[in-house]
Amino acid sequence: MRLVTRAFVLAMLFAFALGTTNSSRGESRDFRGMLRLRLGDDLVEGKPLAWSAAEVTLLGRDGRLYEFPPTEAQDFSRLPTPFSSYSASEIRGQLYRELGNEFEITGTGHYLVAHPRGTGELWAQRFEDIYRAFVHYFSVRDMHLGTPEFPLVAIVWPTQADFVRYAAKEGTPVTRNILGYYSPTTNRIAVYDIGAGDSDDAQWAENMATVVHEATHQAAFNTGVHNRLSVSPLWIVEGLGTMFEAPGIWDNVRHRGRRDELNVGRLAEFKQWIANGRPAEGALEPFVGSDELFRSDMTAAYAQAWALTYFLVSTRPQDYRRYLSKVAARPDFSDYTAPQRLADFTAVFGRDLNMLDVQFVRFVDRLE
Secondary structure, three states: OHHHHHHHHHHHHHHHHHOOOOOOOOOOOOOOOEEEEEEOOEEEEEEEEEEOOOOEEEEEOOOOEEEEOHHHEEEEEEEOOOOOOOOHHHHHHHHHHHHOOOEEEEEOOOEEEEEEOOOHHHHHHHHHHHHHHHHHHHHOOOOOOOOOOOOEEEEEEOOHHHHHHHHHHOOOOOOOOOOEEEEOOOOEEEEEOOOOOOOOHHHHHHHHHHHHHHHHHHHHHHHOOOOOOOOOOHHHHHHHHHHHOOHHHHOOOOOOOOHHHOOHHHHHHHHHHHHOOOOOOOOHHHHHHOOHHHHHOHHHHHHHHHHHHHHHHHHOHHHHHHHHHHHHOOOOOOOOOHHHHHHHHHHHHOOOHHHHHHHHHHHHHOOO
């Protein structure tokens, strides 16, 4: 009982610091100032996004989302200045303190890339190039994106063991076949160099596919294509990620052929799924209505996410753009139920999902 009482008192102190006594989750999105507080050994400055007697969500000046019980916060105070990101130089300093001198940190237009010393030429500019390709792809399709609020951070670990330790520390356990990931919580990309500094073409191609996929996620969540504070259906997120893996999408200056736009691996997997008995009817409704297929059959889920995304981008680009905007505009911290997902999808693409599925499968069947 004493713990609950202390949590309630601390939540009310947060509310007082924010200038309101309403502590309902999600009520603080218009708060423009900053708080400073201590979480364990870390001194954190940021903007509260939502709070209750059980949990506070705070956006840090480094772009990280912090979620914690009010009882964990110590020494908090309201700052007189409006919320703003740390500068690139401030975040660079934080990275050096966190990672140590074994890393170099190379800055580009939007990125700070921490990488093993002497490998900057392999890594830094490629992240920036992917970001610019992502923005260009949408701008020529009349979808003008927002500017990232924070410097984009990527960490390239020299070995798989280093990468796995970092992921575990960040609360993102990874399996041995995972080469990298983007975390919406930390707003960082983490990858490891499977070639250990060797620029062997085959190994670099595998690294590059991971970089493209994860950098696509990071760009999408930082330019308004996806919303970090609301639920994004996995097929949308992974559909974009897998679509951009194709060299004709992220590097169409050097790869101009129609086949260059295809993720040939995902195309083969989708066609194999059809051959092995993908349902002829009723396959789209559960797919757009939930993330279940990603839990039950990840290969099929990723293949269909790519195929459906490429189909919609190719045949109904304006509707696809409207759909992305509709999903991204959902209220922060809200649930996204199956009926709501289906309603949003059918409001844009029509109610006859079986007919859409027939068109979709025919389109993919003609791809080679």
